[in-house]
Amino acid sequence: MVVEIEPSNIEREFLLEALEKGIRVDGRGIYDYRTLKITCSPTYGLVEVQLGQTRVLARVTCEVTRPFPDRPTEGLVQFNADLSNLAAPGLDSSSGKPSVQEVAVSRMIERVIRQSRAIDTEALCILAGEKVWSVRLDLHFLDHSGNLIDAASIASIAALRHFRRPDVTIDGEEAIIHDVNERNPVPLSIHHTPICVTFGFFGSNGDLMLVDPNLLEEQVQVSSFTITLNSHREICALSKAGGVPLAPSLIQRCTQIALTKVDDINDKIQEALMA
Amino acid sequence: MSRQELISPEGLRVDGRRANELRRISCRASVLNSADGSAYYEQGNTKVLVAVYGPREPRNRSLAQQDHATINVEFNIAPFSTSERRKRSKGDKRLLEISSFVKQTFEGAIQTAIYPRSQIDIYIHLLQHDGGTLETCINAATLALVDAGISMMDYVCACTAGFIDETPILDLNFVEESSIEVPNLTVAIMPRNGNIALLQMESKLHSSKLEDVMELAVEGCKHIHRKLDQAVLVAAKDLADKLSN
Numbered sequence: 428m429v430v431e432i433e434p435s436n437i438e439r440e441f442l443l444e445a446l447e448k449g450i451r452v453d454g455r456g457i458y459d460y461r462t463l464k465i466t467c468s469p470t471y472g473l474v475e476v477q478l479g480q481t482r483v484l485a486r487v488t489c490e491v492t493r494p495f496p497d498r499p500t501e502g503l504v505q506f507n508a509d510l511s512n513l514a515a516p517g518l519d520s521s522s523g524k525p526s527v528q529e530v531a532v533s534r535m536i537e538r539v540i541r542q543s544r545a546i547d548t549e550a551l552c553i554l555a556g557e558k559v560w561s562v563r564l565d566l567h568f569l570d571h572s573g574n575l576i577d578a579a580s581i582a583s584i585a586a587l588r589h590f591r592r593p594d595v596t597i598d599g600e601e602a603i604i605h606d607v608n609e610r611n612p613v614p615l616s617i618h619h620t621p622i623c624v625t626f627g628f629f630g631s632n633g634d635l636m637l638v639d640p641n642l643l644e645e646q647v648q649v650s651s652f653t654i655t656l657n658s659h660r661e662i663c664a665l666s667k668a669g670g671v672p673l674a675p676s677l678i679q680r681c682t683q684i685a686l687t688k689v690d691d692i693n694d695k696i697q698e699a700l701m702a
Numbered sequence: 703m704s705r706q707e708l709i710s711p712e713g714l715r716v717d718g719r720r721a722n723e724l725r726r727i728s729c730r731a732s733v734l735n736s737a738d739g740s741a742y743y744e745q746g747n748t749k750v751l752v753a754v755y756g757p758r759e760p761r762n763r764s765l766a767q768q769d770h771a772t773i774n775v776e777f778n779i780a781p782f783s784t785s786e787r788r789k790r791s792k793g794d795k796r797l798l799e800i801s802s803f804v805k806q807t808f809e810g811a812i813q814t815a816i817y818p819r820s821q822i823d824i825y826i827h828l829l830q831h832d833g834g835t836l837e838t839c840i841n842a843a844t845l846a847l848v849d850a851g852i853s854m855m856d857y858v859c860a861c862t863a864g865f866i867d868e869t870p871i872l873d874l875n876f877v878e879e880s881s882i883e884v885p886n887l888t889v890a891i892m893p894r895n896g897n898i899a900l901l902q903m904e905s906k907l908h909s910s911k912l913e914d915v916m917e918l919a920v921e922g923c924k925h926i927h928r929k930l931d932q933a934v935l936v937a938a939k940d941l942a943d944k945l946s947n
Binding site: 527530531533534538542543544650652656657659660661662663664665666667668669670671672673674675678679682686 | 795796798799802803805806807809810882885887891892895896897898899900901902903904905906907908909910912913916920
């Protein structure tokens with residue numbers, strides 16, 4: 428098994444000393460994101476997000492399936508994250524069992540989008556109890572340079588908003604699915620756009636805080652915290668597990684900072700989709 | 703889907719509790735003979751059994767860490783735990799997620815540095831499922847680790863809270879938890895300094911309400927801490943009696 432390369436002690440010390448003075452190794456401000464670049468391809472639902480060196484490709488596809496018998500009028504939304512050796516050494520995808528990181532990222536995205544009901548699943552119904560759309564979101568991590576969750580959430584939302592499904596007309600009991608060339612495809616109905624913002628904590632009590640940790644910072648941090656907000660200032664998910672326990676007041680502060688970040692990111696997604 | 707009324711006009715919840723009331727908690731340490739530490743924990747109708755083995759030599763030499771202990775958590779849901787019998791595979795993402803949350807929480811709570819080159823195993827079995835899986839797992843695991851005599855910074859006490867009809871509610875049961883309109887917040891604290899070891903939330907909650915809901919959950923954690931402390935005391939007295947006889 429390939430072991431992830433840990434940063435050397437001198438690198439750690441340098442990072443921490445700089446951080447105490449309010450300087451980050453890559454020259455960013457404490458609460459700054461790395462450069463965010465969202466590229467929408469001509470194919471509907473294919474979006475690549477670059478957050479600094481971290482690259483994530485999101486692909487949305489759909490097909491017609493039969494709904495679950497207990498929810499005859501609801502379409503399906505499926506999530507899949509693929510974190511392979513391609514993205515970073517030390518990620519082991521050969522064993523068949525999903526890795527801890529893979530589970531964490533895909534479950535987080537699933538919780539963020541499904542549990543907060545970001546997608547209107549009832550709008551995916553074609554014929555109740557017979558046919559519904561099944562939307563599938565595949566996330567491919569191309570380059571891991573820290574903060575996969577934020578990049579994945581941005582890519583997911585952008586891809587879902589970029590996606591168009593074929594139009595359908597209903598004629599009695601029959602559904603006609605129109606070819607994309609025949610009739611303009613329609614966008615998914617999306618209620619709100621949750622975006623994850625991740626914080627890293629440093630120092631023995633976790634009192635040094637920063638936004639969007641890169642790979643080196645992620646390896647040195649003592650704790651991390653992800654908050655997911657939408658543009659209506661609603662919290663869609665919180666996640667903090669492991670690491671040094673944090674004071675409750677820090678969580679409140681993170682919420683305030685995340686609120687402004689989410690607005691910026693939503694604007695950028697809007698801009699990329701318009702282009 | 704028709705919306706079920708989760709709080710009656712009299713202010714009572716589906717199981718007859720008030721908004722800020724916990725379910726009945728009963729717990730016992732040292733319930734298994736072969737394990738180094740064990741605990742049985744009931745919170746309402748959610749029941750878990752935890753066994754702790756270790757610190758012991760790692761099964762797999764490559765897992766041994768030179769400067770701290772490795773913690774291994776296995777979480778299992780019994781097929782008979784819900785009204786509909788269902789067997790889950792070992793690779794179920796939800797099971798893996800819960801076990802990784804428990805693992806990460808206790809990595810921060812156990813003083814792993816004093817057990818180098820060893821492994822601590824925590825096996826959790828959910829026997830009956832009525833909501834609050836993660837909170838009961840953490841509480842039961844804390845009790846079992848204390849029973850095993852493993853050094854920890856402090857207890858880790860977890861509790862859930864939600865928000866229905868403008869009121870924060872404590873300790874969600876299965877019906878409340880599965881309603882998609884109810885936000886589900888799980889908090890685990892270290893009671894001595896009140897710091898947050900774990901925080902998970904699902905569904906939507908307005909950011910201005912977070913403080914109230916979290917405060918309520920933290921109150922619940924403190925109550926659970928007292929319950930766990932009593933159980934530890936009972937187990938210790940029991941042991942002392944056995945030693946003196």
